[in-house]
Structures are given as structure tokens and as C-alpha cells.
Amino acid sequence: MMACKGKECVWIVLLAFVRVCHQVCVTDCPVNFVLKQPNVTISNYGFDAVNISWKVEEIAEKGHFNVCYYYSHEFTDKEMKTNKRTTLTTNYQTVKLRMRPRLVGLVSNALCEYGDIRFQSKPAEFVYIAPPVYINNVSCVLFNITNLNCSWNFRKDAPNDTNYSIALRLNFKWLACTNYIKRSKKNVGCYMQDVFSNYKDATILNRIRIGFFSDVHNFSKTFRPEAVEILTPPRNILVSSENESTIIKWLPPASITIIDLQDGMTSTSDSEEGDNFVYEIRVTEDKSNQIFRQINDTEKEEQIFPDLAKDKKYCLQIRARHRSKFSKFWGEWTKPVFINKDNKIFPEWILIGIAPALLAALAFYLCKRYIKILLVTPIPHPSQNMKNWLHMDGSNNLRPQAIITAQHEQSVLLSEIEIVTTTDKKH
Incomplete structure (x- = not known):
């Protein structure tokens, strides 16, 4: 033990005397003897919750201390084992069960000074067993x-x-x-x-x-929404070239954690962190279908590729997920965006939509033109000489029926017909 000299010894003795007197005074005062165990009651509270409440006898002389309570509970199931310890100034605590079957805990009556427990009764234990969840x-x-x-x-x-x-x-x-x-x-x-x-x-x-x-x-x-949401693909992918490099830009995906599902949206889940999504970018060579570049967990909405070959065609896809640590799923991939040797963007809908539309328009134009010609142009009638030739018998004489028909169709003199036939006989 270290020796003290002069005034140091006096101060040490005085401080020790004051501390001992204080402890004896508190111990001898009735405050320490009125702290009894609380009487705990458990009741159902709302949907899937219980209310832990307790009653204590009023402390007659508590000095300058404040009444408080020490509370702790623990869920004992193996899959979701959690516990809580706190100091309360109210005589109740509401606990959400969330499918957990068994709850055990302790409550003590106490006196606090500046938020710290100075005196504490013997704890009262409680156990709650929830109805079975199957x-x-x-x-x-x-x-x-x-x-x-x-x-x-x-x-x-x-x-x-x-x-x-x-x-x-x-x-x-x-x-x-x-x-x-x-x-x-x-x-x-x-x-x-x-x-x-x-x-x-x-x-x-x-x-x-x-x-x-x-x-x-x-x-x-x-x-948590960010823990279970599978995001839609990023939007409005733009490909451009600058200084021999290919620049890819895009907008974040629509999400349920967004206030306004419009362009320029802002997030409500992690607003203090700024960007709320991370992205995965995959670039493959179009012919070989081999992955040229894979970029994981980038927070930027822009990516620069300085080494894309000018004579090759590439396929680009992007997907996103929430940056939150609770996020479990990656979102959907964007549709393939093709980058050719001119670094131009060729979305898939150009080949699928525009080409068939052009062919259909051309076929409609041709059909309309030639069908109109066939329908509008009149069919010419054969001349009377052609009709007569068709109705002649083997001796170059007109059949009576043909003559009658010709008379109805056109007024032709019989003598003219005979002259024609006579002339034909002389030859």
C-alpha cells in the first residue's frame, strides 16, 4: 500500500469517510427495503403481439432517485433467437411475436439516478408460450x-x-x-x-x-421491400462514342421504394446514402457469344469501354438490385442492345417490328395497284367476224342459230354474207 504524506493523507481519509457514510446512510434508510418484486401480467395486444405489464407498490421515500424498471426478454427458438435489455420509466412493454413460439423475460423494480440504475429489486420472471404455428x-x-x-x-x-x-x-x-x-x-x-x-x-x-x-x-x-423486390430492368440505355471510347449511360429501374415512378425519381428507403442501386453489366461478343467484360456491383449509371474492337459487334445487357444489405435478389436483365463496328445502337425491336412492317406495306401497295387494274379495265368483246367464224360449219356455211343470234346482236344484210361466202368458194 502506498504511503501518503501531509495533506494528501487528510484528503484521502476524508473522502473515504464520506463514501462510507453515504453507503451506510442509504443502506440504513428505508429506500432499500421497499423495492419489492413487481407483479407481471401478460395479455394479447392487437395482431400477433403481447403486452407485458406489471404493478409495484408505491415507494414512500425514494429521496432524489427516480422510479424506473429493468426489463429484459428473449425468444428461445433456435431459428430466430433474439433478446432485448432496457431501462424503462413506464410499467409496460409491447412485444411483437412474429411467429416466434416462446418468450421469457425478467422485470425488476428499481431506482435510477441520471438514467442509471442505483438500486434494484429481485427480478420477477415471466414466460409466454404462443399458440402453435404450423x-x-x-x-x-x-x-x-x-x-x-x-x-x-x-x-x-x-x-x-x-x-x-x-x-x-x-x-x-x-x-x-x-x-x-x-x-x-x-x-x-x-x-x-x-x-x-x-x-x-x-x-x-x-x-x-x-x-x-x-x-x-x-x-x-x-x-422490407428492398429485401424481396426483383427490380425491373434499367431504362433508356444510350450508347455513344467519344475519343475512341464507347460510353454507356442508363436510368435506374422503376421500384416500389420510389415515391414517383417517373424520370428523375428519388428513393425513400436509403435517402441518406444517395444512390440506392448497384448494377451488373455484361458485354459479350455477338458471333462467339463469349463474355468480353463482366462488371459487378457498380453504383454508377455510366460505364466507359475504351477497348471495344471497331470491327466486332457486341451485345450489352444490364441488371440492378437494391444496394441495401437486406437485398436478396438481382433484377431482370435488359433486352440485348447491340453495338456494331460503328458503335451504333440497334435495338432488337428494329428487326422484329420495322422490317415486317415495311414488307407488309410493300405487299399492300403492289396488291392494291394490280387489283385495281384488273377490276377497273373493261374486257373487250370479240368482233362480229370472229363470232361468225366461230359459228361456221364444215362447209363454210353459217349455222342457223348463229344467223339468228347475229340478227339480234347486229343488223347485217344476208346478201353481204352470201357475197363473202361466194367469194370464198371461188377461191
Whole structure:
């Protein structure tokens, strides 16, 4: 032990005396003896939640300390084991279960000073066992901005008559599923189409809540939109050349996490981080179909290629995903964009759409022209001499029927006909 000299010893002795007196005073005061265990009550609260509340006897003399409570709980299931510890000034705590079957916790009555617990009673333990949930592996996928697919599996111990229906929480109402996927007469999936198409409030886009309903137990599961969304392809790809380099630019994809689905959109999910998407770019040689360049996880919406050969044709595709750490899926690839030796863009729709249209227009023009000629031009009638020749018999005499027909068609003198035939006989 270090030796002290002069005034140092006096100060050390005084500080030690004050500390001991303080501890003895607090220990001897009734404050330490009125901190009794709280009486804990557990009740259902809303949808898929419980309310933990407790009652304590009022502390008559607490000095300058404030009443507070030490609270902790833990979910004991192996798949989703989480815990929470906190100091409260209210005598209740609401806990969302989210399909977790068992909750255990502790509550202590306490006195706090400047937010720190100074005195604490013996903790009261509580246990809550939720009604059984007979499904697992619940997953949802959001695509095309407004469509939602969800699926789940039944546990092996699920009763044969147990079934679940689901609904989406939207506009403070439950939107029931109408298109179920069934297996062995049980619902194992749901397809919801255009569920967000008429919704414009961006606050709902911070989460997607799905409710599960059965005769045994109701519960809900919440997803982050950026964690389950499969993005649409990036838009408006532009290819240009500058200083012997090929420059690719594009706009970000439309997303449910965007307030306004127009050009120049801004995100609401990670606004403090700036860019909210990362991109993957794939360039392949058109003839060999070999990958020329693969660029992963770029945050820029522009890419420069200084080494594309001028005499080769390339195929370019881009896809995106949310930059959030919760994001699970890459979005859809863009349609192939071809870059030829002139570094010009040739979208696929030019060959598919314009070429057949030109051929159809040419065929229509030719048909219209020649059909009009055939329909409008009159067919000439044969001359009377041709008709007479067709109606002569073997001795070069006109058949009586032909003569009668000719008389009706044209007034011709019989003598003229005889002269012609006589002349023919002399020769």
C-alpha cells in the first residue's frame, strides 16, 4: 500500500469517510427495503403481439432517485433467437411475436439516478408460450412493382384440418388473397396482382406486412421491400462514342421504394446514402457469344469501354438490385442492345417490328395497284367476224342459230354474207 504524506493523507481519509457514510446512510434508510418484486401480467395486444405489464407498490421515500424498471426478454427458438435489455420509466412493454413460439423475460423494480440504475429489486420472471404455428419457410417476392408472390410450407406435425389464408395490410385495411396455390387441398402459396398499382403514399413502402389467419392462431410477418423486390430492368440505355471510347449511360429501374415512378425519381428507403442501386453489366461478343467484360456491383449509371474492337459487334445487357444489405435478389436483365463496328445502337425491336412492317406495306401497295387494274379495265368483246367464224360449219356455211343470234346482236344484210361466202368458194 502506498504511503501518503501531509495533506494528501487528510484528503484521502476524508473522502473515504464520506463514501462510507453515504453507503451506510442509504443502506440504513428505508429506500432499500421497499423495492419489492413487481407483479407481471401478460395479455394479447392487437395482431400477433403481447403486452407485458406489471404493478409495484408505491415507494414512500425514494429521496432524489427516480422510479424506473429493468426489463429484459428473449425468444428461445433456435431459428430466430433474439433478446432485448432496457431501462424503462413506464410499467409496460409491447412485444411483437412474429411467429416466434416462446418468450421469457425478467422485470425488476428499481431506482435510477441520471438514467442509471442505483438500486434494484429481485427480478420477477415471466414466460409466454404462443399458440402453435404450423407453417415455416415463409417467403415473399415482389416483382413488376405491383405484383406479390408468397409461399410457405406446412410442418410435419400440422393437423390435417389446419389451413391458412393470408392478406396484405394496405391502407390500414386487410386485402385478402384471391389466387391461392394449393397442395393436398391446403394453401401453400398466393399470387397477388396489381396490389400496389393505385397506392401513392410512400410511407407504406417502408415495409410489407402479410397476415396469416387460421382457426387456431393469427399472426403476421413483415418484409422490407428492398429485401424481396426483383427490380425491373434499367431504362433508356444510350450508347455513344467519344475519343475512341464507347460510353454507356442508363436510368435506374422503376421500384416500389420510389415515391414517383417517373424520370428523375428519388428513393425513400436509403435517402441518406444517395444512390440506392448497384448494377451488373455484361458485354459479350455477338458471333462467339463469349463474355468480353463482366462488371459487378457498380453504383454508377455510366460505364466507359475504351477497348471495344471497331470491327466486332457486341451485345450489352444490364441488371440492378437494391444496394441495401437486406437485398436478396438481382433484377431482370435488359433486352440485348447491340453495338456494331460503328458503335451504333440497334435495338432488337428494329428487326422484329420495322422490317415486317415495311414488307407488309410493300405487299399492300403492289396488291392494291394490280387489283385495281384488273377490276377497273373493261374486257373487250370479240368482233362480229370472229363470232361468225366461230359459228361456221364444215362447209363454210353459217349455222342457223348463229344467223339468228347475229340478227339480234347486229343488223347485217344476208346478201353481204352470201357475197363473202361466194367469194370464198371461188377461191
